[in-house]
Amino acid sequence: MYICRIYYKTILMEELSSKYNPALTEDKWYEYWLQHKFFHSEPDSRPSYTIVIPPPNVTGILHMGHVLNETIQDVLIRHARMSGFNACWVPGTDHASIATEAKVVGRLAGMGIRKRDLTREEFLKYAWEWKEEHGGIILEQLKKLGCSCDWDRTAFTMDSPRSESVMRVFVDLYDKGLIYRGLRMVNWDPKAQTVLSTEEVVYRDEKSKLYYLRYYVADADVNPVVPTGEEGEVLHIDGQGRYYAVVATTRPETIMGDTAMCINPKDPKNQWLRGHKVTVPLVGRVIPVIEDRYVDIEFGTGCLKVTPAHDVNDYNLGKIHNLETIDIFNPDGTLSEAAGMYVGRDRMDVRKQIALDLDNAALLEKIEDYDNKVGYSERNQDTAVEPRLCKQWFLKMQHFADIALPPVLEGKIQFHPTKYVTTYRNWLENIQDWCISRQLWWGHRIPAWFLPTAEGEEEKFVVALNVEEALAKARKIKGYENIEAEALSRDEDALDTWFSSWLWPVSLFGGINNPGNEEIRYYYPTSDLVTGPDIIFFLVARMIMGGEEYMKDVPFSNVYFTGIVRDKLGRKMSKQLGNSPDPLKLIAQYGADAVRMGMLLCSSAGNDVLYDDSQVEQGRNFCGKIWNAFRLIDLWNVDEGKVQDEASAVAVKWFESKLNETVATVEDHFRKFRISDALMAVYKLFWDDFCAWYLEAVKPAYGEGIDKTTLARTKEFFEALLKLIHPVMPFITEELWQKLAPRKDGDTIMLQSYPIAGDSDKELIADFEAATSLVAAVRNIRQQKNISPREPLVLKVEGSALKDVEAVVRKLAGISELVRVDSVNYDEAGSSILVGTIKAFVPLGNLINVEEELKKAEADLLYYNGFLESVRLKLGNEKFVCGAPEKVVATERKKESDALATIAALQQTIASLKALK
């Protein structure tokens, strides 16, 4: 029988490699989980715990930022699933209109096809082809990471339920008067040739030039220039006695659109220009000098050229002063016919050219270096955004700000970390209307149909779910009673991508198309949203708006903001720098568990993550540790006749307490979304407490078996540890859980219940900790004195200290004889140990170096004397004794008495050491 067992074990040992190989387990278990539909959720009697994925771009690929976000979501989901919740993590992708359309346009360009040569239908065919080819790659990558998404629910922001939701919402908001069409100064992306919302424009500091241009006074013959002679007056006269104004501009290429020059009425420098007209340089157009307090007297020369078509401020000035608006740009950023000059050339080229031409015409005073901010499309960082006046669709935002602010301020939605509440509030309190139309084809086409109108007549349109409804609505309009469908023309524009993702938590469960259905009632509101702070306005705020508007309730209770993943030098990860590792390669190299742990180790909520491979290595090492711990336990044979020894009994009692204590800590961390702290607590529990102390304490001597009780308890502990680790490292924990005991098909660790904290014996934990310090002290003596760990030592311990855990000390410190003494006998040669208030002594005979021991003891004495002094200073202070809580005073008194005892012992040691000299 015994031989059989050994034989059996040998076979097993061969199967159980000495190193953990993630490649052999990960795909296997993921497949198993999928087969058994463990990720799938249906409404039932359990409470729901729901996360909707912030949908990544459909054609995107996994980067380190995703790894961080998705790992956190999976940890939360797996933890909830094991904690009795019906966990549902809904995956999906975003159609990302601008980004995807740009990619499709790029691909077509490679094929020699221009978008403008295609019809909308033709273009969309290509776009869908692209989506089918590249779409969803990222979802497959999430599977490699181990994400337990409910794949049966995979959605796409442009699939038909989501599209229908968007259409319904658009019509509804229009009917409520919240969507309007208006002529506004908007941000135009000349490359993508679409407008952008204010949020989609990112400003970059740029070194640019400030051009000082001459605007000659045009009406001097009929309206002579009269210097005022005021102090501070600045006149410009050229060699021929002609007066001119100097205008500073960063954009000389816009002078063709100038329709006025503006000065501050209070500016003494430019008083003489009042009431005059000036000539736009090169262009020759005569424009009035207007006055407005808007102009900064200190900037440049105090003269501002006003180009109402191409600058927001100028546009506003134009409105106030009734100025003409000359749009000199084509949609692609080239100069239009209206410019009259440089027609067809790119605005940036014209800027360079016009500077030369102005200089040649002696109209350029000077050029200065100037730092300013230039807006770029968030999606396209190489083409500057152009302010442009055009007619677009807008969503009135004040109403949404009003409904979205209270839940966050009142704490119905909690932000982690809380600092983002301020950011959120600030944005909502200064909200601007949301420009929701985009001049793109890839996206939800705006459900508005224009009616034929006479030349010059104001546009007429109807908003409806489909053309039939549109026709019905149109026919109700006076004069259009007999209109046919063919006469209606649908708006060409699409909606902003975020106009679909803001509905995501509602639309995923049919809350828009089928309000009040079973799923939306069960899953909504969802639990947590995990995302980066960069999309707090784009996504988080708007989801709250959408939820409040359509469900009259918050979309989620918690928002966990992750930081940005940077390299270890603190730089953002970017393709240009090449500092972004490919997550899939990392997974192949280290295993998904290691990558997940590596990401979590360094990520406290809201802080940027400085990623370094060493963290993933640490994750891999942890896998190795878990693996080997299992190998050890697996190796042990039960010795049926053996009775549990004292060291094992104590260790079992202690670890049980320690486990319970840590489980409570972990639960607390989870409640506070301190995921990396939870992980670290489990990591230390496993590595330090379980492996370094517990396993060593119960480990049978070489060649011996283990008693039945201890092995059973050890396996229990190991299983509890696997469960604790599982949310973070799903694969290795499943692998070992399956090996730990016989399992049936369909068994899985991911559906076991997460450990719940039981009672823990605080006193025992404290004693055990003291014992480990004592053991360390003995080991330290061994190292210093070069005594082998196998050479038995005698340990004298004063009083009955650590009696409960004595057996452990004996075993782990290699103590052959542990003697209890009333008072340590310092007459013999040895090394004294002081652990807290515990005094111990290791007799060493001639191994001892008296001089060294003396030095050590004297240093200790010095420290304790100083310590005693500071404690007594406190206790001597009447205000402290009266003012501080009793508990604090009591600890100080205990410190005093402990210090006194310690000092006495040290003095005794020193005396006896001196006697030995």
Place this chain on the structure above:
RNA sequence: GGGAGCUUAGCUCAGUCGGUUCAGAGCGUCUGCCCUACAAGCAGAGGGUCGGGGGUUCGAGUCCCUCAGCUCCCACCA
């Protein structure tokens, strides 16, 4: 220009209500070990005037003021 945040060990960071021997953790470093679970490991050790200054308090890493440095967000000064 407005707002938020950060500064604690070589690195990355915890430090909750102002009070335990509270100055911590992980990684790295140093020293000694291949001892049949694990060298991707074991054992042990060293390391900090808590950014500077001031204040409140019996007591400050923690609260207040101030200075310095860094980061991020928002904003229409050409």
